[in-house]
Amino acid sequence: MDLGLTNLRALVTAASRGLGAATARQLSLEGASVAICSRDQAHILATAEALKAEASRPVLGLAGDVSDPRSAEALVEQAAIALGGLDILVTNAGGPPSGPFEALDFAAWEKAFHLNLLSTVSLIRAALPTLRQSRHAAILTITSYSAKQPIPNLVLSNSLRAAVIGLTKTLANELGPSGIRINSIMPGWTRTERVEELMAARARQKGTDVETEIAAQVAAIPLQRMASPEEFAQVAAFLCSPAASYIHGAMIPVDGGAILASL
Template sequence: MDLGLKGKVALVTAASRGLGRAVALQLAEEEASVAICARKEGPLQATAEEIREATGAEVLAIPADVSVPEDVDRLVEAVLDRFGRIDVLVTNAGGPPPGRFLDLTPADWEAAVRLTLMSAVRLCYSVVPAMRKQGGGSIMAMTSISVKQPLPNLLLSNSIRLAVIGLVKTLADELAPDGIRVNAVCPGWTRTERVEQLLQDRAARNGTTPEEEAARITAAIPMGRMGMPEELARAVAFLASPAASYITGVSLLVDGGMYRGVM
């Protein structure tokens, strides 16, 4: 199926590894030009070169920390200078640290808000005017199954990602007349570096091993396994593409059936 992404320009943040990297690679495979960012230039440039070699796509790599307002402005300006437009924005950031309420401080909350919520808000402020000017676009917010089903020991993620969903639903309504679609993708347990770190944290807290924690999690997933980054990336590419032209305001779970609610 042709998703209609050939010749489009996509900006994917926090894309040097994990889900961001998988999404950028998938969009490049669909023949979009891709701009990526991350805080560490070495891994970022290595990922950019890997995507170029694998797909032949044009890849712009810009070191930036999406929790820093000036970095966001500089990032978007650089992408517009290079390509003249942004058709797809994927707001992604490293997840907040694990912890329970009494383990965390107000400073932890403030840092998590900057990273998880305000990065998405600022990216939208920077990109939406360009999308309006060009006649439309697609914004995708990377969130988590935790917006539907809170996860143990992930209070910050459970709380703050819900605010991102509020942003997505409201912007979907406000920006639809401008031809801008706004959606969220909510991955379940997916094999990434962050999940490996979370498994280690759970094991240390529970006196188990990461392998035992992974087995407990997969036992609760109807498909009997964790997802792979490329499976999530294919869902993002579809929802971000013209093939999903009548879909906006959606929070799409990609979780192997783990969430059992009806809404």
């Protein structure tokens, strides 16, 4: 199936590794021209080089911090100038720290608010004028299945993902008449470096090891395994593509059945 992504222009944020990098790779393999960003310049340039070599498509690496609104605006501007416009925006950011409610101070809440909610607002605000000029404009927010089913010890993520979903659904109503599609993926457990770090934190807390904690988590997933970043990225590329032209305002779990609720 041709997704129709050839020569479309995409910005994927927070993409030097993990879900963002896998999404950028998939878009690139499908023929899109891609800009990616992360805070660490050497790392993002190395990832861009690797993707460029694999897909033989232009991949632009940009250093920037999406939790800083001025940096987010600059990233969108640089990407749009370099790619000659934008058709696709994937709003990703790093995850907030783990911890129970009483262990997290106000500063931690404020930081997570900037990282996971305000970054999405800044990126979309900055990209909208350019996206309005595209015939295939699509926005994808990356949230978490934790918005539907809270994950123990992750109160910051559980709370802020729900806010991003509220934003996504509201924008579906506001942007739909302009033909700009917006959707969200709520990933379940996907084996990235962040998940390795979260499992290492659990292991330290309980005096176990990472593999024991991964096995315990996997036991609660109906498919009995974590996803690979590629499994996430294939859905992300589809949702951003003209092949998904009537999917709008959808919150799609890619979670191996981890959300146990019926609706």
